[in-house]
Amino acid sequence: TSGSVATSPIDSSDDAYSIPVSIGTPAQVLNLDLDTGSSDLWVFSSLTTASEVNGQNIYTPSKSSTSKLVSGATWKVKYGDESTSSGVVYTDKVTVGGITASSQAVEVAKTVSASFTSNSDIDGLIGMGFDSLNSAKPSAVPTFFDNIIGNLDSPVFTADLKHNKAGSYDFGVIDSSKYTGSLTYVAVDTDPGYWKFTSSGYGIGSAAFKSTSVVGIADTGTTLLYLDTAIVKAYYATVSGASNSATYGGWVFKCSATLPNFVFGVGSAKITIPGSYINYSPVTTGSSTCFGGLQDSTDIGINIFGDVALKAAFVVFDGSDTPRLGWASK
Numbered sequence: 001t002s003g004s005v006a007t008s009p010i011d012s013s014d015d016a017y018s019i020p021v022s023i024g025t026p027a028q029v030l031n032l033d034l035d036t037g038s039s040d041l042w043v044f045s046s047l048t049t050a051s052e053v054n055g056q057n058i059y060t061p062s063k064s065s066t067s068k069l070v071s072g073a074t075w076k077v078k079y080g081d082e083s084t085s086s087g088v089v090y091t092d093k094v095t096v097g098g099i100t101a102s103s104q105a106v107e108v109a110k111t112v113s114a115s116f117t118s119n120s121d122i123d124g125l126i127g128m129g130f131d132s133l134n135s136a137k138p139s140a141v142p143t144f145f146d147n148i149i150g151n152l153d154s155p156v157f158t159a160d161l162k163h164n165k166a167g168s169y170d171f172g173v174i175d176s177s178k179y180t181g182s183l184t185y186v187a188v189d190t191d192p193g194y195w196k197f198t199s200s201g202y203g204i205g206s207a208a209f210k211s212t213s214v215v216g217i218a219d220t221g222t223t224l225l226y227l228d229t230a231i232v233k234a235y236y237a238t239v240s241g242a243s244n245s246a247t248y249g250g251w252v253f254k255c256s257a258t259l260p261n262f263v264f265g266v267g268s269a270k271i272t273i274p275g276s277y278i279n280y281s282p283v284t285t286g287s288s289t290c291f292g293g294l295q296d297s298t299d300i301g302i303n304i305f306g307d308v309a310l311k312a313a314f315v316v317f318d319g320s321d322t323p324r325l326g327w328a329s330k
């Protein structure tokens with residue numbers, strides 16, 4: 001089997017990309033953030049503290065004839081941006097892009113942190129990282145991808161994220177109409193559970209490409225591109241008036257600045273991020289100071305090829321026995 005689901009940016013800054021997910025019988029449709037940087041499928045629910053729900057769609061297990069409580073199971077996740085959620089676990093029928101996992105662990109939130117409450121565009125997450133990152137106790141529960149992979153024509157899902165318009169996630173098929181040229185594959189290190197790979201270098205604008213190994217994760221759940229200090233400094237050295245602002249917690253520049261393209265290498269292939277993608281957004285609405293889409297990864301401790309990078313490419317997440325990532329331009 002194979003399937004495809006449209007994914008849309010939740011806002012004009014492409015802060016995150018959500019997909020409609022059907023849960024239960026009859027179907028309850030929630031908009032979940034497909035996140036390759038984590039491995040919990042969790043949802044706002046009828047069990048979520050009422051004061052912490054603000055406009056999100058909720059999953060009500062008691063209204064589903066196929067829901068089952070997983071006795072004694074609990075979960076708790078904390079994300080890089082310090083947001084948290086926790087609760088209990090049900091199993092239920094989950095369908096994404098026409099593909100159904102008949103008994104998917106659905107982690108039902110009893111409590112969520114303020115940043116989730118304030119984001120009415122996201123009703124939860126569907127983690128597509130490796131199972132080692134799953135937070136359920138006393139034992140981890142499989143991801144949606146893990147549950148369907150055996151039924152897929154090919155053990156893959158692909159990401160075709162776009163700037164300010166709908167893209168798609170496909171499951172079980174690599175649609176060659178969605179990219180140009182050929183796919184270049186790189187190995188994935190699944191420790192500790194991210195889609196971690198080594199980029200072969202970078203180029204700034206028309207400057208010569210610098211061959212150097214850059215280890216990072218392909219993370220659909222992270223908005224920006226986070227790389228080593230040296231690369232980030234070299235990039236913003238070409239942007240007159242750019243500075244690393246303590247006030248705004250990162251590199252900023254005049255919104256009118258012309259930004260050079262940023263190229264990253266994957267094996268012998270090169271992915272070009274248009275300079276315009278590196279103008280993330282004004283630091284506050286209406287400001288003429290803009291925050292960069294490329295930021296320093298030092299405080300994170302790992303380089304992250306987030307949506308700013310991913311939306312410049314077509315990416316194959318290959319979950320075969322030897323996991324790998326395929327990259328192509330588009």
Ligand SMILES: CC(C)(C)S(=O)(=O)N[C@@H](Cc1ccccc1)C(=O)N[C@@H](Cc1c[nH]c[nH+]1)C(=O)N[C@@H](CC1CCCCC1)C(O)(O)C(F)(F)C(=O)NCCN1CCOCC1
Pocket residue numbers: 015016033035036037038039077078079080081082083115119133134135219220221222223224300306
């Ligand atoms: C808010 C913002 C200025 C636009 S942002 O650029 O910070 N964007 C957020 C995502 C977002 C978009 C829209 C609204 C709200 C939040 C962002 O990029 N957050 C990253 C920032 C980060 C990463 N690392 C350090 N900082 C993050 O936490 N991403 C996680 C998913 C997010 C969580 C908040 C809600 C949206 C989805 C993530 O899963 O991709 C992750 F990989 F970064 C992460 O935290 N993975 C957690 C893995 N743990 C390891 C231990 O076992 C449990 C799982």
